[in-house]
Amino acid sequence: MSTLSEEKKQIVNRLTSVAIEPAEAACEAEIIMQHVLGLTRAEQILHASQTLNEDKLGQIEVIVVERERRVPLQQCLGFAWFMGRTFKVKPGVFIPRTDTETLVETVQEALRPFGSSGITLAEIGVGSGVIAISLLSALPNLKIIGCDLSPIALEVSRENARCHGVIDRLTLIEGDWRQCLPDDLDGIVSNPPYVPLSQRDMLQPEVRDHDPPLALFGSDDDGAGFYRELAGVGRDHLRNGSGFVAVEVGDGQADLVAAEFIRQKWCHPTVYKDVNGLTRVVLTRSQ
Numbered sequence: 001m002s003t004l005s006e007e008k009k010q011i012v013n014r015l016t017s018v019a020i021e022p023a024e025a026a027c028e029a030e031i032i033m034q035h036v037l038g039l040t041r042a043e044q045i046l047h048a049s050q051t052l053n054e055d056k057l058g059q060i061e062v063i064v065v066e067r068e069r070r071v072p073l074q075q076c077l078g079f080a081w082f083m084g085r086t087f088k089v090k091p092g093v094f095i096p097r098t099d100t101e102t103l104v105e106t107v108q109e110a111l112r113p114f115g116s117s118g119i120t121l122a123e124i125g126v127g128s129g130v131i132a133i134s135l136l137s138a139l140p141n142l143k144i145i146g147c148d149l150s151p152i153a154l155e156v157s158r159e160n161a162r163c164h165g166v167i168d169r170l171t172l173i174e175g176d177w178r179q180c181l182p183d184d185l186d187g188i189v190s191n192p193p194y195v196p197l198s199q200r201d202m203l204q205p206e207v208r209d210h211d212p213p214l215a216l217f218g219s220d221d222d223g224a225g226f227y228r229e230l231a232g233v234g235r236d237h238l239r240n241g242s243g244f245v246a247v248e249v250g251d252g253q254a255d256l257v258a259a260e261f262i263r264q265k266w267c268h269p270t271v272y273k274d275v276n277g278l279t280r281v282v283l284t285r286s287q
Contacts, residue, residue: 005048007057008033011064018068028073035077036060070205082130085137087160089128092152094215095206096130100191102274103248104134106281107189110244114186116141122237123147124177124190124230125215129157129170131189136166147173147180149214178229181237188234191248196223223250227257231264235286246283254279 002010008029015025030041036059039047052060066076072095074080080089082096083104089095111119119142123132126146136142148154154172161167173180181188197217200208207216219225227247235241245266249257258269266284274280 001051001053002057003048004033004037004039004044004050004052007052007060008044011060014064014068018070020067020070028067031073031077032060032063032067036063070209072206072210075210080128080130083134085130085134085164087128087130087133088156088163090152090156091210092150092212093156094125094127094153094211096128099274099276099278099280100131100248101134102272102280103189103191103246104131106272106283107131107135107187107246108138110187110246110283111139111142114141119143119186120145120184121187121189122177122181122185124181124188125192126157126172127153127191127215129160131191132157132170133161133164133166135189136161136169137164143169143171145171145173145181145185147175147177149174149176150212153212153215178233183237184239185237185243186239187244187246188230188237189246190226190230192218192226192230194218194223194226194248194250194253196221199223218250222253222256224253224256224260227253228260231261231266235266238286242285242287244283244285246281248280249282251278254282257282258284 011029012025016022033044036056063076067073074089074095075091079086080096083101122145124147126132126148132144132146136144151174154174158172161170193216195217234245254271258271261269261284266286269282269284271279272281
């Protein structure tokens with residue numbers, strides 16, 4: 001038997017021994033304790049000397065053993081956090097990151113001029129649904145068509161949409177976006193695969209070994225193939241050829257992506273930074 005404080009220290013030691021940064025390990029120890037014991041960070045400090053029973057220790061052990069294998073914490077717990085909400089995740093589905101909240105915030109701002117009128121967007125590569133569901137939760141006049149090649153992702157996205165009460169405004173389609181998107185959209189949003197395959201070995205194990213490659217690695221040598229194709233045919237899916245596109249981009253890709261949209265006659269690309277000060281989103285308009 002061990003106390004809450006002792007168990008947290010053991011978790012941190014075990015996670016740092018597999019090359020997880022100490023600060024991250026300490027944060028994850030608190031999250032694991034909150035998940036298993038239902039105690040907030042402040043409550044964990046207050047109950048630091050509490051003795052944990054065998055059942056709770058067993059639950060903690062299952063999670064930590066998986067985490068030691070560098071399975072992402074979100075998969076170990078079965079859910080991820082995004083914009084203040086929890087979303088179900090599972091193996092085979094791309095894990096949402098805080099960086100992507102910038103994309104949601106950018107799209108919300110782009111939709112402000114629409115007021116209370118009906119809006120229809122498409123999300124290319126809907127994944128677990130966090131982008132679409134966050135937008136639908138914030139904007140009651142919005143409808144989204146989400147497409148993905150992965151049936152597992154669509155299943156998880158559907159479950160999350162039901163959980164958050166927006167399933168009636170989210171249409172999910174399995175297939176290639178080039179064939180399945182309509183031609184009367186007000187905008188297109190996407191966090192596409194953009195990591196160059198040549199960078200695979202530089203990625204953290206949590207990303208390299210557990211995110212689905214189809215959602216991670218972009219085409220062309222620079223990973224930017226998706227953006228080139230979207231710049232070429234995206235306006236064909238916009239209402240009267242008029243609307244906007246907002247995409248997440250990888251580190252160092254923003255200027256390249258903005259230049260591609262300019263080359264293909266899109267208007268005034270704007271680049272937005274994430275919470276870490278990195279260029280993360282490009283938004284452009286067809287007219």
